[in-house]
Amino acid sequence: MGKISKYFKEAVARAVNYNQFHADFLRKLPKEFHPAAKLQFVPLLSSDERAVANKIEAFRSQIPKVSDAQKIASYTSPHSGSFKKDAQGHALSGEYVESNVEAHVKTGSPKLKGMLLKRIVEGYGAKRVLELGTNTGFSGSYFIFVNGVELTTIEGSESLCNIADKNMRRISPKYRIMNNLFDEAIDQLIQENAKFDCVFIDGQHEKEATLHYAERVKPLMAANAIYIFDDIYWSDDMNEAWKELVYTKDFSKAVDLFSVGVCVQEENTSGKTALYDLGDYLPRPNIFRKNW
Numbered sequence: 001m002g003k004i005s006k007y008f009k010e011a012v013a014r015a016v017n018y019n020q021f022h023a024d025f026l027r028k029l030p031k032e033f034h035p036a037a038k039l040q041f042v043p044l045l046s047s048d049e050r051a052v053a054n055k056i057e058a059f060r061s062q063i064p065k066v067s068d069a070q071k072i073a074s075y076t077s078p079h080s081g082s083f084k085k086d087a088q089g090h091a092l093s094g095e096y097v098e099s100n101v102e103a104h105v106k107t108g109s110p111k112l113k114g115m116l117l118k119r120i121v122e123g124y125g126a127k128r129v130l131e132l133g134t135n136t137g138f139s140g141s142y143f144i145f146v147n148g149v150e151l152t153t154i155e156g157s158e159s160l161c162n163i164a165d166k167n168m169r170r171i172s173p174k175y176r177i178m179n180n181l182f183d184e185a186i187d188q189l190i191q192e193n194a195k196f197d198c199v200f201i202d203g204q205h206e207k208e209a210t211l212h213y214a215e216r217v218k219p220l221m222a223a224n225a226i227y228i229f230d231d232i233y234w235s236d237d238m239n240e241a242w243k244e245l246v247y248t249k250d251f252s253k254a255v256d257l258f259s260v261g262v263c264v265q266e267e268n269t270s271g272k273t274a275l276y277d278l279g280d281y282l283p284r285p286n287i288f289r290k291n292w
């Protein structure tokens, strides 16, 4: 589908389903997710949010200037079905690949995505946020813009950690960057008895890896914590992971917001997960990497 026909289809669906979205979807959806769902239905920022986004986004063009390296390596997302663990039960990461620093200007959440994350955390009232996948610190900056939020974020690439540090320190001092592979950092946080109200899983986009990290972070999560899964329409198997996660017994509620899926960890006494699906009101995104 071309970009124009995609936007056209979405605009028509918005107009046709506008009343139903409000009277039906929002009526059933728990209130804490309304700000995020509204942004996904009508992608417009308030003037205050535009000011926040402008402040955060001003760093993007600075990345080549503040970087201490010309080439920066990051861990790529592995192909479907390639997941393996080592003898310790740690996930093997995707390939570590170098690219020019300029290529990293565009990586990291853009403003609408960042604001969506901000609205989820703010709406839910989460204060202790854990992130798997720091990159250049854009999602992190949107998280720590929320009053009272403390972020712990994990990134395997040292050069990316340095850039993210310069990015996020402009916003708030309430963050900790761990330069480790995800499993190593999770081990350390478990030893420290750390607890979080929210985790954003945004690295190693592959079904088994996603299920692995969702399981690994469990001892770190407080009662009623939320899990935000990024890119649930990135590949067929990321979408399978999402469908599998929705119906695990640990989650009582799940919200499909297309670019992310959010699950609430509550004792699921009925044994059924309530799924709130934006796909009932807007055209569902195509899988980004078919046959990946």
Ligand SMILES: C[S@@+](CC[C@H](N)C(=O)[O-])C[C@H]1O[C@@H](n2cnc3c(N)ncnc32)[C@H](O)[C@@H]1O
Binding pocket: 073, 074, 075, 076, 092, 093, 094, 107, 108, 109, 132, 133, 134, 135, 136, 137, 138, 139, 140, 154, 155, 156, 157, 160, 180, 181, 182, 183, 202, 203, 204
């Ligand atoms: C999609 S980017 C994160 C984007 C960032 N959360 C944002 O929205 O601005 C994923 C990051 O995770 C890192 N990564 C992937 N697999 C990893 C692993 N197993 N351990 C540590 N870092 C990893 C990559 O180097 C990459 O920078």
